[in-house]
Amino acid sequence: MCGIVGIIQTNQQARPLAENIRRMTDVIAHRGPDDEGFLFADPQTVAVYGGESPVVADALPDYYPAEPITAAYALRSSLAFGFRRLAIIDLSPFGHQPMSYRNRYWIVFNGEIYNYLEIREELAAAGYAFQSQSDTEVILAAYAHWGADCLNRFNGMWAFAIYDRDRHELFLSRDRMGIKPLYYYNYNGLLIFGSEIKSILAHPDVETRPNTTYIDRFLREGVNEFQEETAFTHIYRFSRASWWRGNIAQIPAGRLAATTFWTVPVNPSTEPFDPQKADQYAQQYRALLRDAVRLRLRSDVPVGTAFSGGLDSSSIVHYIDELHRENQVTQKLKVFSTVYPSEGAKDCDESEFINLMAERYHLEAYGVEPQAAQVPEQMQKMVRAMENPQESTLMSYMFTYGLVRQNGVTVTLDGQGADELQAGYKFYITNHLANVPASALRQEYALFASMPGSRSFARLGAAFNILRQMGLATITRQALNRLGKLSDPFVTVNERLHRDYFNHMVTLLHYGDHSSMACSVEARYPFLDYRLAEFWHGMPGVYKVHEGWTKYVARLAMNGLLPDQITWRKDKMGWEIPQDYWFRGELKAWFCTTIENSAFLQSMGLGRDIRRQLDQPYTDHKRMKMMLRLLNLALWHHTFFPKQPMQTGDLTYVIVTPVRNEGEHIEATLQSVIAQTNKPRLWVIVDDQSTDRTPALLHQYAGRYPWIKVVSGPDLKRNDYSSRVVQLFNYGLSLVDVAYDVVVKLDGDVYFKPDFFAGILAEFRQNPRLGIASGHLTLNGVREKADTSAGNTRGATKCYRKACLADIGGVYPYTSWDTVDNAGARAKGWETRMLPYEFEHLKPEGSRAGSPLYNHYRTGLSNGRIPYVGAYFMAKALSKALEPPFLLAPLVQLYGYIQTRFIRKERPFPDFVTQQVRKEQKAYLLRRIKGKRLPPQTN
Structure with missing residues (x-):
């Protein structure tokens, strides 16, 4: 187990890389405290260097460095590898990396190939010779023998980079399950990869900020460590079960298009339960699990296990004990547990089951109880270790692996991954009951409802079953989607398991790897042996959830091998942590202060009512998870961006522009934005199937200016409530991957003075309560005198503060942008108004201010909902055209007052606009028409 880093300069300029690669490896020294090594290469030469401490040995491999890294500080090269070693297999210098084979292939490798001895025998028979005893x-x-196909032969966990000297190629790969991490940054002529994001951040040329797209999704949905994006702009996670290969001199910019080499299909079978077949599955499972444990016991350093006392970790302990007795290993197995015996935290304690197993198997058991006073410091360490913000304290992980290292153990065999294969969580009961035949529903419901803590899941499953039988499954799915529910209760158990295995489980693996490696411990997972994954995915779901039991075949397999209290235990716990007890008690002040003092959270309008939330009675994990997301986000920003305070004087903005066939005007718009004294951080232009010269112009300018991003519009639903333009804008906003304070919706046919956006930001700085400022622009700022031949009189720019968007929940897809944000922002206590200098065209004759009626309606409360607005403008134009002028506009305005006050012909508002909001809108509108000011608002 190790930590790897790499730098490839793709801008054709060879520069010294040694100091930067050394800086990157120093950051991840915890992943490899035993050794370090470096490689520098260009098409002609390869040079290797080591750490500053010389190694004295009787024999050294030909790839072992002769000089320390300090001797390479002036060396120029196009590629550099860095390596930190945690020695586990072949502890001699022959296990050193970067390692070479036949002086052609060079590798830096993080992980373990458990079946390396079997593969080595096969390769030796084919004529390959070896210097070391390592899996590397x-x-x-x-790779030399099979190429990329070698990946299908590996049983293990890995992230590695191979440099092919002859072809000047780089080959990257990550294991099937995504156990070992691999991140990369590919921007501005630099491809940088590493085992941790921290190593990439250590490079001085890396440009990154908080990834607001990722953060917004994290706040809505929680942790998603399976996606490619990370919380840092321009830094991505390399895909699991994939590889990528490219020439060093021709690496494309942006995301790497990796090739997937392994997947596993879902078994959709709904066959009835067969006891004989269940016994066969149990026998196969026992053999596979035993062999998975056998392979993962290969180590030249002490092995233990992180132990909870549950079925999964107990099964691993059983087979370790069996294999030790078979191999005459007399040393007691060390197991490590986090326990909570103290009052107030006993709901999370599993000491009873740990002690039961320790007595039966004569284990050397170590336990640790995290104390509340230790949590703040450990939280800081956890946030730094995890790198992306989390929704838990993860104290069980941090304290357990700290205990492992303190007691001289380097490798653990842990039970991660079993629940996502065997249906171990109670929520799988819902999917099971939703799909059982109607004739079996009553009996199955009674069995599962009797399980501790399972009644609510059983009730939901029965209800969804009835809805399915009534033919209402599709409607129910749509309703759940509108409520933000991500899971589908009507999919089978196997279908949900498949999704969770490659999503939720990857997040758990992220916890395990980053927390264990922070303590210089290697965690191995027998249940993630790919043979077990294929076995469980091929098993019909009826053998996983059956007769009131989850994980039925797994229990059946261990029946008689483990104590019945373990095998047939129903009160499942999963490394529970007494977070609610801590943060509503001893740590309440620290919890609230950390969130409230975060300038980053303040900039998004978050955390202002955290004390009120914390004072509410405890109900379930969801509420605490939502609050813990804020705590983790505050700590995360403070840890990784301490020098980037979010102050109103440092406002930045992004632009999103939907366009279609704007060829006559788009170039003027482009030039107008480029000429701004305060340029945007990013400009996303969504091209909606343009057929004129618009695409060519957009790509021409995007090629010159890296902050212009051109994308094609998606296929959109035709029967949606919102307009296509709003949907396109919403899509473009989802692609913004930089931090910003203000978002601008800009049409593709407007242009303005060079100081325009600087003025907008000044407005926001001067008034911190200003939530939204919006309005229309024209060529010269005077709509009535605009050059209509230029075609830009319909162009619009609307500017919104990011914090306001976050406060009202983002952009809604089912209504107009104007209506929602103004109404929603006012309901939240935000002040919304137009930018004064932007609306010269609203001033009628003389110097009188713009019409309150016009302003109010045009800023969003009408947006086509109240039909007389168009008549008002027509009457106003006609009045000005006649001599003497007729007072038609005031008459239409009076009609509008009557219509608004007494006649209700508006189109229906979306569901999220409540009746209370509509009443506030109505009252606000009437006061504006009457010329009365609103009372001052308070937070």
Whole structure:
């Protein structure tokens, strides 16, 4: 187990890389405290260097460095590898990396190939020779023999980079499950990869900020460590079960298009339960699990296990004990647990089951109880270790692996991954009951409702079953989607397991790897042996959830091998942590202060009512998770962006522009934005199937200016409530991957003075309560005198503060942008108004201010909902055209007052606009028409 980093300069300029690669490896020294090594290469030469401490040994491999890294500080090269080693297999210098094979292939490798001995024998029979006893050299020989197909032969966990000297190629790969991490940054002529994001951030040329798209999704949905995006702009996670290969001199910019080499299908079978077949599955499972444990016991350093006392970790302990007795290993197995025996935290304690197993298997058991006073400091360490913000304290992980390291153990075999294969969580009961035949529903419901803590899941499953039988499954799905529910209760158990295995489980693996490696411990997972994954995915769901039991075949397999209290235990716990007890008690002040003092959260309008939320009675994990997301986000920003305070004087903005066939005007718009004294951080232009010269112009300018991003519009639903333009804008906003304070919706046919956006930001700085400022622009700022031949009189620019968007929940897809944001923002206590200098065209004759009626309606409360607005403008234009002028506009305005006050012909508002909001809108509108000011608002 190790930490790897790499730098590839794709801008054709060879520069010294040694100081930067050394800085990057120093940051991840915890991943490899035993050794370090470096490689520098260009098409002609390869040079290797080591750490500053010389190694004295009887024999050294030909790839072992002769000089320390300090001797390479002036060396120029196009590629550099860095390596930190945690020595586990072949502890000699022959296990050193970067490692070479036949002086052609060079590798830096993080992970373990458990079946390396079997592969080595096969390669030796084919004529390959080896210098070391390591699995690393087996990877190189396998790649030389089979190419990328070697990945299908590996049983293990890995993230590695291979440099092919002859072809000047880079080959990257990550294991099937995504156990070992691999991140990369590919921007401004630099491709940088590493085992941790921290190593990439250590490079001085890396440009990154908080990724607001990722953060917004995190706040809505929680942790998603399976996606490619990270919380840092321009830094991505390399895909699991994939590889990528490219020439060093021709690496494309942006995301790497990786090739997937392994997947596993879902078994959709709904066959009835067969006891004989269940016994066969149990026998196969026992053999596979035993062999998975056997392979993962290969180590030249002490092995233990992180132990909870549940079925999964107990099954691993059983097979370790069996294999130790078979191999005459007399040393007691060390197990490590987090326990909570103290009052107030006992709901999270599993000491009873740990002690039961320790007595039966004569284990050397170690336990640790996290104390509330230790949590703040450990939270800081956890946030730094996890790198992306989380929704838990993860104290069980941090304290357990700290305990492992303190007691001289380097490798653990842990039970991660079993629940996502075997249906171990109670929420799978809902999917099971939703799909059982109607004739079996009553009996199945009674069995599962009797499980501790399962009644609510059983009730939901029964209800969804009835809805399915009534033919209402599709309607129910749509309703759940509108409520923000991400899971589908009507999919089968196997379908949900498949999704969770490659999503939720990857997040758990992220916890395990980053927390264990922060303590210089390697965690191995027998249940993630790909043979077990294929076995469980091929098993019909009826053998996983059956007769009131989750994980039925797994229990059946261990029946008689483990104590019945373990095998047939129903009160499942999963490394529970007494977070609610801590943060509503001893740590309440720290919890609230950390969130309230976060300038980053303040900039998004978050955390202002955290004390009120914390004072509410405890109901379930969801509420605490939502609050913990804020705590983690505050700590995360403070940890990784301490020098980037979010102050109103440092406002930045992004622009999103939907366009279609704007060829006559788009170039003037482009030039107008480029000429701004305060340029946007990013400009996303969504091209909606243009057929004129618009696409060519857009790509021409995007090629010159890296902050212009051109994308094609998606296929959109035709029967949606919102207009296509609003949907396109919403899509463009979802692609923004930089931090910003203000978002601008800009049409593709407007242009303005060079100081325009600087003025907008000044407005926001001067008035911190200003939530939204919006309005229309024209060529010269005077709509009535605009050059209509230029075609830009319909162009619009609307500017919104990001914090306001976050406060009202983002952009709604089912209504107009104007209506929602103004109404929603006012309901939240935000002040919304137009930018005064932007609306010269609203001033009628003389110097009188713009019409309150016009302003109010045009800023969003009408937006086509109240029909007389168009008549008002027509009457106003006609009045001005006649001599003497007729007072038609005031008459239409009076009609509008009557219509608004007494006649209700508006189109229906979306569901999220409540009746209370409509009443506030109505009252606000009437006061504006009457010329009365609103009372001052308070937070």
